[in-house]
Amino acid sequence: MNFIIEGGVFFMVPLLVLLVLVLALFVKGLKSNTEKNADLLKSISLFSLAFGVLGFILGMLVALDFISMSSQGVSPQILASGIKVAMFSPTFGLVIFVVGRLADIILRWKRN
Secondary structure (H helix, E strand, C coil), X not given: CHHHHHCCHHHHHHHHHHXXXXXXXXXXXXXXXXXXXXXXXXXXXXHHHHHHHHHHHHHHHHHHHHHHHCCCCCCHHHHHHHHHHHCXXXXXXXXXXXXXXXXXXXXXXXXX
């Protein structure tokens, strides 16, 4: 769970909440499998992906701003570390997207 803090609380905590919501919708779908539940599951998983990418873009813009203000330059190690941290939110968003889509596939398969 360290990646939640490292990736930035502003984007990672809402993504964690969205993951819990996707899992709850999947469990609810196992009990009452409706089209409305499947549509909501797909929408939330897609939103998670977009929100994660937004976190990456905003993080990179801030990092590039600090790099441009630096008078001494930036070492490759610091740059690589910053890119690694910036990749946490889109990766987590992608994981939530895949989980949501797999849940949707399972629920559709169960319905048919």
